[in-house]
Amino acid sequence: MLLKTYYWKYIIYSIIFCFQINYSQELNCQVKVNFSLVNQTESKIFDELERSIEEFLNSKKWTNQSYKDFEKINCSFLITVLDFTNSSFKANIEISSFRPVFNSNFRSNNFLFKDNGVNFNYEPNQSIIFSNTKFESDLASILSFYSYIIIGYDNDTFLQSSGLKDYMSAKQILDFSSSFSNSQMWLPSHNGGRVNKFWLIDNLTSSNYSPIREINYNYHLNGLDLLIENQSLAKQNIIDSLIMFDKMNRFRPNSILQQMFFQSKNDEIFNLFINYKSSTEINNLKDLLNRIAPFYSNKWNKL
Numbered sequence: 001m002l003l004k005t006y007y008w009k010y011i012i013y014s015i016i017f018c019f020q021i022n023y024s025q026e027l028n029c030q031v032k033v034n035f036s037l038v039n040q041t042e043s044k045i046f047d048e049l050e051r052s053i054e055e056f057l058n059s060k061k062w063t064n065q066s067y068k069d070f071e072k073i074n075c076s077f078l079i080t081v082l083d084f085t086n087s088s089f090k091a092n093i094e095i096s097s098f099r100p101v102f103n104s105n106f107r108s109n110n111f112l113f114k115d116n117g118v119n120f121n122y123e124p125n126q127s128i129i130f131s132n133t134k135f136e137s138d139l140a141s142i143l144s145f146y147s148y149i150i151i152g153y154d155n156d157t158f159l160q161s162s163g164l165k166d167y168m169s170a171k172q173i174l175d176f177s178s179s180f181s182n183s184q185m186w187l188p189s190h191n192g193g194r195v196n197k198f199w200l201i202d203n204l205t206s207s208n209y210s211p212i213r214e215i216n217y218n219y220h221l222n223g224l225d226l227l228i229e230n231q232s233l234a235k236q237n238i239i240d241s242l243i244m245f246d247k248m249n250r251f252r253p254n255s256i257l258q259q260m261f262f263q264s265k266n267d268e269i270f271n272l273f274i275n276y277k278s279s280t281e282i283n284n285l286k287d288l289l290n291r292i293a294p295f296y297s298n299k300w301n302k303l
Contacts (some may be wrong), residue, residue: 026065026151028072029057035081046081049089049122053077053143056128062147063166073154074098074107077146087123092116093142096264097150099157102225110220111153112264113200116191118142119183132172135180145173145197149204156213157220163213167204174201195256203257211248212257215241219265235272239285242269245292262293270299 031054035046057077067073075097083090093115098107120139130140148170152163174197178186188198203209223238245258262269269289276282282303289300 024067024069024072025058025060026062026067026073027057027147028069028074029054030076031057031079032076033079033081035084038081038084040084045084045122045124048124050079052122052126052128053079053139056130056140057143057147060130060144060147062144062151062169073150075111075150077143082117087121089118089120089122091118091120093118093146095146095150097153099154099220101220101227103228106224108220108224108268109264110157110216111150111260113146113149113260114195115142115146115185115197118185132169135176138177138181138183138185141173141177141181141186145170145177145201148173149200152204153216156216160214160217161210164205167201171201171205174198195259199256203255208252209255209257211244212255212261215244215248216261218244235276238269238272239288242288242292246288249292258292262296266293266296266299270303273303276303 031050033046033050033053035043040046057075075095078094078096080092080094081089082092095111095113095115096109097111099110100107118138120142121137122139128140128143129136130144135141148166152166152170154163155166156163174186177183178198184190186197188196188202190196190198193199204213218241219238223234223241226234226237245261248255248258273282273285276285286300286303289303290297293300
């Protein structure tokens with residue numbers, strides 16, 4: 001039986017909510033702008049962009065939840081500039097967030113997504129302004145869209161289905177942006193019509209993919225968070241959560257959420273189960289992993 005202390009984060013939220021009105025920010029985000037691919041010797045505009053984005057992400061209050069400093073969600077934005085002309089940028093963005101594991105110093109990579117072919121404008125000394133009720137700019141919308149998803153992903157791993165309200169906030173941003181932005185990157189056809197912002201938020205808000213959000217919850221709360229207290233039970237719970245992918249594949253094979261899960265978790269799963277139990281059990285696990293995440297077969301076959 002899981003200890004009630006696994007809900008420590010939400011207990012703290014509730015206590016703080018009762019005794020204070022001001023809320024602290026949710027994100028502790030590091031931003032890196034890589035401009036090595038463009039022919040620019042002057043770094044000032046890129047350094048300023050990096051500082052502006054980091055300040056925007058870390059200073060804005062995104063929800064009405066209250067976070068202490070140690071509860072803030074560690075995350076990163078790696079922005080690789082592909083093209084820069086005047087104030088117009090084209091870039092690839094890799095977004096990552098990390099979740100602490102209960103009673104340990106380990107941080108699990110929770111959300112990992114690569115958004116290719118992003119377009120936005122930025123000028124020196126420009127403030128990044130975001131509104132919940134209208135479209136302001138592509139840059140503000142991109143950053144806010146992923147901020148809400150990061151928060152939703154984090155919430156989903158502590159309390160089942162608690163991230164939906166954050167995903168709906170991200171969806172509202174996408175709806176505004178697809179209507180008022182001149183960029184095609186908000187449309188379902190972007191990047192070949194499969195791995196993009198539209199389908200990411202579509203999957204996160206659709207009941208068809210709610211079992212994957214349940215997998216994410218069970219993997220973390222009933223698996224990783226239990227490792228210190230009961231390693232055997234924790235690993236079995238993780239296997240049970242992975243088996244749910246096998247069932248999902250019959251109806252929704254190789255979804256974007258499933259791809260993201262294994263992009264962020266493949267090393268972690270391998271390290272958890274290297275030399276795991278008997279040859280029969282490890283072979284059963286390898287068969288399962290090869291069915292649900294065949295892209296990593298070379299790794300699974302080394303278990």
